Amino acid sequence: MKHTLSLAALALVALAGTSLAAQNVAPVGGAATGASVTLLGVTNTAGQALLPDTGGLASTDVDALQIPGQVAIDALTSITSGAQDQKKSSAQSVTHLENVNILNGLIQASTIIAVASSSLSSAGATSNAFGSSLSDLVVNGVAIGSGDLTPAPNTRIDLPGTGYVILNEQTVTGNGVSGSGIVVNLIHVVLQNPLTHLTTGEIIVGAARSQVGS
Amino acid sequence: MNTGTQWYVGASVAALLIAAACTPDNTSTNPTPPPRFSNCIDKPQTCGGGGIPGFRMTGGGRIDPAVGKTTFGFNVDGRSGPPFKGEMEVVYHGGVAPMTRIHSLLIDSFTGSTDPRGGVCGTWTGTARVSDGSQRRYAATACDNGEPGSSPGTGPDRFGITVDGLGSTGVTDLTGGNIQAHK
Numbered sequence: 001m002k003h004t005l006s007l008a009a010l011a012l013v014a015l016a017g018t019s020l021a022a023q024n025v026a027p028v029g030g031a032a033t034g035a036s037v038t039l040l041g042v043t044n045t046a047g048q049a050l051l052p053d054t055g056g057l058a059s060t061d062v063d064a065l066q067i068p069g070q071v072a073i074d075a076l077t078s079i080t081s082g083a084q085d086q087k088k089s090s091a092q093s094v095t096h097l098e099n100v101n102i103l104n105g106l107i108q109a110s111t112i113i114a115v116a117s118s119s120l121s122s123a124g125a126t127s128n129a130f131g132s133s134l135s136d137l138v139v140n141g142v143a144i145g146s147g148d149l150t151p152a153p154n155t156r157i158d159l160p161g162t163g164y165v166i167l168n169e170q171t172v173t174g175n176g177v178s179g180s181g182i183v184v185n186l187i188h189v190v191l192q193n194p195l196t197h198l199t200t201g202e203i204i205v206g207a208a209r210s211q212v213g214s
Numbered sequence: 215m216n217t218g219t220q221w222y223v224g225a226s227v228a229a230l231l232i233a234a235a236c237t238p239d240n241t242s243t244n245p246t247p248p249p250r251f252s253n254c255i256d257k258p259q260t261c262g263g264g265g266i267p268g269f270r271m272t273g274g275g276r277i278d279p280a281v282g283k284t285t286f287g288f289n290v291d292g293r294s295g296p297p298f299k300g301e302m303e304v305v306y307h308g309g310v311a312p313m314t315r316i317h318s319l320l321i322d323s324f325t326g327s328t329d330p331r332g333g334v335c336g337t338w339t340g341t342a343r344v345s346d347g348s349q350r351r352y353a354a355t356a357c358d359n360g361e362p363g364s365s366p367g368t369g370p371d372r373f374g375i376t377v378d379g380l381g382s383t384g385v386t387d388l389t390g391g392n393i394q395a396h397k
Contacts, residue, residue: 057289059303079287083272092274096285115390131276131390
C-alpha cells in the first residue's frame with residue numbers, strides 16, 4: 001500500500017513537471033504568402049504556407065500565378081519553418097517570387113524576396129526582416145534604384161489615380177522579452193477612389209510573418 | 215526549365231570541399247544510409263563517428279552565394295533515424311535562369327560537427343525532387359552560431375547545399391533568417 005501511494009505521488013509529480021514544462025515552451029507562428037488581393041471585401045490569397053504553432057515546416061510552390069488585371073507572377077515559393085523548446089524557439093518565413101507584374105505594369109520587379117525571422121532565447125526575443133529585397137523595381141514607369149534594393153521600412157510612393165504603395169512595410173509586435181513578431185509586406189498597394197480617396201481594395205505581394213512567444 | 219546550371223562556378227572553397235569531402239554517394243537513390251563522412255567541411259576531427267550526438271535543427275532564410283540568390287527552409291530531427299524525420303525546401307535563382315526548387319524526399323544521414331565560429335553544424339544528405347523533374351542526391355549543411363542569426367556582428371549562421379549534377383552554393387553566411395540547433 002505504502003509503495004502504491006509512493007508510486008502514485010511520483011506519477012503526480014512527474015505529471016505536474018510535464019505540465020509545467022509544456023507551459024514553458026513558447027509557441028511559434030509564421031506565414032509566407034506570395035500574393036493577396038482584396039476587392040469589395042473579398043480577399044483572394046495565393047501561394048501561402050502556414051506554420052503549425054508547434055513548429056515544423058510548410059512550403060508552397062506556384063507557377064504562372066494570374067489574378068487578372070491585378071497580379072501576374074511567373075513563379076513563387078513560400079516557405080515557413082520553426083521549432084520550439086524550453087531554451088529557445090524560432091520561426092522564420094521566406095517568400096521568393098520571380099517576375100512580378102502588378103496592375104498591368106504599374107509596378108514591376110524581377111525578383112522579390114521577403115524574409116521574416118523571430119527568435120526567443122534567454123537573452124530575450126527579437127525579430128527582423130534582414131534579407132528582404134526587391135530587384136529591378138519599377139513603379140509607375142520609374143526605376144527605383146538598380147539591381148537589388150531594400151527600401152527603407154514603410155516607404156510610401158503615391159500612384160496618381162490609383163492610390164499609393166508602401167514598400168517594405170514592416171509591423172513589429174511583442175515586448176522583446178517573452179515574445180516578438182514581425183510582418184513584412186514588400187509591396188502593399190492601397191487602392192483608392194480617385195475622387196473620394198476612400199480605400200477600395202488592396203494588393204499585397206511578397207509577404208512574410210514570424211512570431212515567437214507571446 | 216533549368217538544366218545543368220553550375221552553381222559552383224565562382225563559389226567558395228567551402229563549396230568545393232563539401233562537394234569533394236561531404237557528398238558520400240552522388241549516384242544512388244537507394245535509401246540505404248550512406249557511409250559516415252570520414253572528414254567534413256570545417257573540423258574534420260569532429261565529423262563522422264566522432265561527431266556530436268544527434269540533435270534537431272530548424273532554420274530558414276536567405277544566402278547570397280557568389281552566383282545567384284538562394285532561399286531555404288528546413289526542419290530536421292537528427293535523433294530520429296535513419297531515415298531521419300524532417301523536410302527541406304531550397305530555391306536557387308541565378309541570373310536570368312528560372313528559379314530551381316529542391317525539395318527533400320528523404321534524409322538518410324545526419325552528422326553533427328562544430329563551427330570554427332563556436333557554433334554547431336548539422337550536415338544531412340538524402341534524395342530530393344528538383345523542379346526540372348529529376349530526383350537527385352543532395353548534401354546540406356547548416357550552422358547555428360547564435361541569435362538572431364543574420365545580424366551584422368553576431369554569428370552569422372551559415373547554410374549551404376550541394377546537389378548532384380547541379381552544383382553547390384558553398385556554405386555561406388546568412389543574409390537573412392535564422393538557424394537554430396536544439397539539443
